Amino acid sequence: MSIAIPFLAFLLAGAFAAYHRLRLAYWAAITITVLLACWLLGAHPVATLVAASVVVLIAAVLLIPPVRKTLITAPLLTFFRKVLPPLSQTERIALETGSVGFEGELFTGDPDWQKLLDYPKPQLTAEEQAFLDGPVETLCGMINDWEITHVHADLTPEIWDYIKVNKFFGMIVPKAYGGLGFSALAHHKVIQKLASVSSVVSSTVGVPNSLGPAELLNHYGTTEQKDYYLPRLAVGQEIPCFGLTGPFAGSDATSIPDYGIVCKGEWNGAHVLGVRLTFDKRYITLAPVATLIGLAFRMYDPDGLIGDTQDIGITLALLPRETAGVEIGRRHFPLNSTFQNGPIRGKDVFIPLSQLIGGAEMAGKGWAMLNECLAVGRSITLPSTASGGAKAGAVVTGAYARIRKQFGLSVGRFEGVEEALARIGGKAYAISALSQATAAAVDRGDVPSVPSAIAKYHCTSMSREVISDVMDVIGGKGIILGPKNFAGRSWQAAPIAITVEGANIMTRSLLIFGQGAILCHPWVMKEMKAAQDPDTRRGLEDFDRSLFGHIGFAISNAVRSVWFGLTGAKIGAAPGDDYTRRYFRKLDRYSANLALMADVSMLTLGGKLKFKESLSGRLGDVLSHIYMTSAILKRYHDEGAPQADQPLLAWAFHDSVHKIETALSDALRNFPIRPVGWLMWALIFPWGRRAEAPGDRLCRRVAALLMAPNEARARLAQGVFLTPCENNPGGRIDSYLVKAIAAEPVERKFLKALKSKGIEALDYAAQLDEAVREGHISAEERRQLQELRELTLDTINVDDFDTAELRSAGYREPGGVQDASREAA
Known part of the structure; x- marks a missing residue:
């Protein structure tokens, strides 16, 4: 047993130094010190000397620059130049015009989360807020979307x-x-x-x-x-x-x-x-x-x-x-x-x-x-459009689900509908945070090529999922177009946002990880520039510095991946409060996993990686969801860490980490070099996958937030037009929520009387009158129920038209001028 102790100490000292990213000289000093302690404590002397000799040999080669450059750096630089994938002028320009913000931290395996939290909270100026409260509010009140889309085009x-x-x-x-x-x-x-x-x-x-x-x-x-x-x-x-x-x-x-x-x-x-x-x-x-x-x-x-x-x-x-x-x-x-x-x-x-x-x-x-x-444009227009639609859809659909009743129960109380409402609320929260974070990056002076691609792809994709769930919840209300429909046009428009400014399939499979792996990686771009430097001496110096920085970086991320996997990312320092600290630890794990996967993929696949679009897309999903959860946590802390928002934060976070592990799992199971995939699985998932999608209890809490007035719902609704005017059916439905909830106890009392007290009238108004006469409800309660009936009808009713109203302006009756010309042709 004493023979193994020095080698075990050698490995543990190396793992400690790698985890904490200590310089090579510190690693050598720590390891020699540990081995000396093993000698003094009675470890096998020959084994201890062998382990110490290995440390001295590694240190002698790597810590003496002339030896290191001659034996290792120069041959590797020659090899690197041969295998370096050629960059087209298009790719070169794309990489050179982008800048790197906080997304670069996500490729380090050890993000500086305090840097994220220290960014100033995004704030409008007084002039900008006045514009939103004045001209924007007025313009929204002028809009009749049905007339725009159907009557005037x-x-x-x-x-x-x-x-x-x-x-x-x-x-x-x-x-x-x-x-x-x-x-x-x-x-x-x-x-x-x-x-x-x-x-x-x-x-x-x-x-x-x-x-x-x-x-x-x-x-x-x-x-x-x-x-x-x-x-x-x-x-x-x-x-x-x-x-x-x-x-x-x-x-x-x-x-x-x-x-x-x-x-x-x-x-x-x-x-x-x-x-x-x-x-x-x-x-x-x-x-x-x-x-x-x-x-x-x-x-x-x-x-x-x-x-x-x-x-x-x-x-x-x-x-x-x-x-x-x-x-x-x-x-x-x-x-x-x-x-x-x-x-x-x-x-x-x-x-x-x-x-x-x-x-x-x-x-x-x-x-x-x-x-x-x-x-810059991709960072704002489409993500912001997705955010407005998703947030409005969340609060209005929550109100609809509370007001609309089936089998004597609000439809939002059915577990299937609760699941859909939770997805709507959680994704709306994530979209809002992601779109705001990317706009804030632009204001900080970044040219966020990678975050803009993440925001465009995920905001528009999630928005499409939100409107799909909205349509499921509101049912017939959604599929009948007309002035009363608040969701139908959003459903029709969803694929447009998916398609424009870079189709989403292309954005996911080519841009996000394809640019991120080079632009955001702390060493790859430096190595590429050093390898292409016409000044041979300077290129060797720069490559030497970058190469060994990269090697240490890769070893560190392998160690961190194993450690976080074994401990479930439950140990270690992290920022945030008592609620979010565990979330930051999880993101530390996935950042290390991403950095390790990026290095292994680039090392083993080289130039072929850019043609492995499925692998690139999956690693892009990992990067995207780490960035998205960073934005969610930043938003939560910027708003004062409100406890009421925790269900929304938790749903969005757990949904993202479940997708992160799914993407990593799929990438490893389908890695082109199978033995490498197996080895990486052991490093990243030593106990297997553990992240789960949001559970039923959490879904129920999120759904409940959308179906009742509360501060979390109000924060989610900030920045959307909910004024209950004639041209805004969603705003009217949202405004009915308070009255509908207030009337629920009276409604239950009335329905109980209707079933057991012998009310004989069939017409609703007559039933109310009879209930008043029999003393089951008061006159004021009758008024309240009548108002509930009216607002419910406005909530659930759909439009109908004369056939002529739906015909194109160019339509002609059979046998008319247009019809005759068509036959002649």
Whole structure:
């Protein structure tokens, strides 16, 4: 037994040093000290000397730089250069334009959670809050979504005017140019509130404030372009759109076939140098009504008019609507959402070089420009839209489930409905936290390429799941369209958000982990840059530093993964309060697991990893849910750690960690190199998977929060439009909740009398009158029950129409003019 003790001490000292990420010299000193103690305590002397010799040999090689670099670093650098997957220009630009915020901590295996908690709480300025309470509230009150989507297929002229006059299109335009100059948080809050009542209005306001001419001009425009266009964009004198997607260039925007040839031509009566464009774009939001078109195309200079390069690259330009040759105005019909969306085409359209965004100097730099602006836009518009819809859906559906009764019981009391309500509430809480956290990252000055992809994918996916559950709970109320339906249009619009600004399948399987593994990893990007450094001596120095930092990092995460797996992540220091400390410990475990899996995947698969989309997608899910739970915990602490919110926090957290372990499990079971997968399973799940989905008791608590007035429900409802006006059926239903609950004891008393006291009337009003006469209820209680009846009817009733009201304006009766022309054709 004494023979094994020195080697066991050697391993334990190494594990201790690796867990705490001590420097190699400290490891050597600690190990030698432990082995000396073993010698003095009577351990086998030969075994102790052998273990000590191993320590000395490792230290001698690794702690003496010339020896280390000659024997290890230089050969590995040569090998690394050979196996390093080539980065395309597209991938290189995407990595170089993104910045890393707190998401980088999640790849360390030991995140600095205090850094997260120390970020300032996101706060609106007084001016921004006044805009939300004033113009945004007024605009929401003007919206009749049924008329927009069914009657007009457009915003009303009054809404268009109000949006322009109040500078809704100028939220991101600096005040110096006449805009509002709002923060990303304010932008998020405005879109969230508008989306809670109409996705058509929110997208109409959102697009000019995300990827489009204003954002691009703000960052890259010339002084002349900014001075002329930004004031016009701020007040809606120009309505912008941006043409990126085409029939042969969807998510793969770098394959744009639209082109422009540098040549001379006429512009405003002058003979100038410019570009002759040919393009075919589709799915362009606001195109049918746009007056200013942003356009992405590939620029060529075959005659060398502006330089020696023929293929200049992707370039961005501004086209006034009236430019000769531009075909614009027709509309797509996006799943009955009827927001303005359509194609833009042009052949031999001439513009001067002064119409290139940023001027001729920015020619060929369009992909870098788009990457930066796409990341910012993707961080706000779609996540905020998802947040508004999910939060409104949660509170209104909770009220509906309390008011709507079947078999004499609120439908929300049925366990199947409770499960759906819990999913609605928990996911709405998570979406809200995630969307706000990503907007806050933008305000901190980040260009959050990875968080923006996480927010876009998960907010829109979860929002689709929320509206699916909402439709299940409200049943017939949801499937009959009309002014009383608060959910039907959201159901129809859900796939639109899934598809736009990078299809979700592509975002999950290619972007999140594909960018995150390189951009956020603390060592990989440094190693890649060192390997590609033309200065051989400097490259060797940098690679040496990064390589051994990476090796120690990988060993540490392997040790931490095993330790957390064996202990269930129940031991160790963590921030937070008594309630959330255990959650932070769990996230420490999953961060170590993710970092270990990323290293092993990159080491064993190399360049093939980017083609393993299923593996990349699963590891992306792990990263996403760690980031999402970080945002949830940040929100909870920012709001003062309210005890009332704990069921929502717990549901969202346990749902995410269950999905983390499921994703890790699937990744390991399907790892392309099976023995590696088995070894990793032992390190990550030494006792097997343990995380479980939220249980029934927790689901019941979350459902109860949505079905009664309370502070947690009120916080969840913050930032959505719930004013109970004629045009807002969801707001009216929510407003009925207090009265419905107050009437429940009276209703139970009345129903008991109805069953056992011999009330003979069949009509409801007559039954109430008889109950009053017989003394079962008072006159005031009768009034209360009559009011309950009326508000219940408004809650559950649906619309009906004359057939002619539902026909298209172009419909003709059989045998009419249109019918005859159809037969002739």
